[in-house]
Amino acid sequence: MIQRHFLEPYEKIFYVTILKSMNENFIQFIGHSSALVHLDGITLTVDLNLSSRVGGLFKRHGTIGLDLNNLPKVDAFLVTHAHYDHLDIFSYKYFDQKIPFIAPVGFASLINKFLHNPVIELELNSKHFVNNVAISAIPTQHYGFRISGLNYTKCNGYIIQCADHTVYHPGDTGYGPHFKQIADMFSIDVAFLPIGAFEPRSLLGHQHLNPQEALQAFEDLHAKVMVPIHWGAFRLGMEPIDEPLRRLKALLENNPLKDRVKILQPGEKLELGSL
Template structure:
């Protein structure tokens, strides 16, 4: 793994985004006050059951994939199984009922995982974007076990040790490693990290750009707000990409969530800035995290693609358990 020098996003108070937005910081207490006493009508998880399409996963294809075809299965939220050239990669595995440190409190899953941990093929690589509970579920990691190579942002290895995971590869932004012949670069995103009240931004966050031996390129955004300068620079440096996972949900109330989560229109901007040929929508349809209707993100995504003059089929919102096959030749820069 290559080394990088200490950068501006390393500070005495933890990590910071590369290009801070002008509106300043908003605390968790502000968010909680808006959640409990604000004017927004937040959906209740129990009322959302059935609103996200769910299909039975093609387990035969998952366990006997064509190595020459990139195969993506959306398991739910940001959990995706990528299979290509004999390598099985899992992003942000969350299979638990709640995205929370508590058993009975916190965002509850209203659509089931597209497959169970027992149904997974042998996983070679796990990509962890950051430590928020809807992306980093220690119980799921514990059940999957130590066999995969875990790629995590800086300072997150100590967290995974709680799940019995040893030997993580920690990466800074723009640092790269090679695993199973796949070159992996840790890319910046516009977000933050926290597992409790006192550890905000102590652990790094971000996404990943992958290049396979034949030149096929894959991009996992992780969680991010939209920042034109950041994504323009990354698109020039790392793009274009054949296939990408881009978040589309958890964006309202907009004044609060803008600095953390893109809305569908901004997700299309990420696709364009990063040169993602085929995008798959993530970060929607699983947990009630914010106030927008849970079935709204894919509808707005379809409209945003049309308004941008793009084919909506090139940014798909799959059903839970749904699969996409990517068979076009690798993109060339």
């Protein structure tokens, strides 16, 4: 059972958004880097984490943005890389083990050590369809691994597309030229962009965006909306856990991007029909 922790002053309970219809396209922030993407009747999760701790060490602050007693029907699980906060094996035991994973090359052997789900290994710059929803694996600037093996180092970012909407989720990433390259290939409606675990820069700067870099990446991507992720749930960097969001809000004051950055609380949904 997932443990619940008392909320600290800056933390919020998870947010519930009432949708007019489950047929509408929407995204949902689950917490940390976990997201749910619902396009054309297909529901995908990215880097699902429903656990109270990362790797048994770092405790979760706040709540999980899904009701564990009323979980949605999911068509596929997307995994960007092998770090424990992004590939949490225990989170998938709440779901049917017939649901496929879509993951970087080499991950089938890792996932199938613990779960019996089918695993689709998606090479960079290749595409897989779930009905009419296209999932493209694209480069990111990160390095993933597990303590159990250093061979699971590959990382995928994902572009998730239907006829009307395009969603980008990089998992973890540092700042680099890949954002402008992605913008040349895709017209993005929603960009999930990580903002936390950025200190110390000497160690994490190449692999993790800070809030200022996330805003620059948002501009580079020419996305309509940015949804910040990788904040508030686990303290994985040296900065205080509330620092990423506090710094982002400060940067957005009097910033023309302010209205296009949607800070979602865990459980909150954003309908895509108006984008």
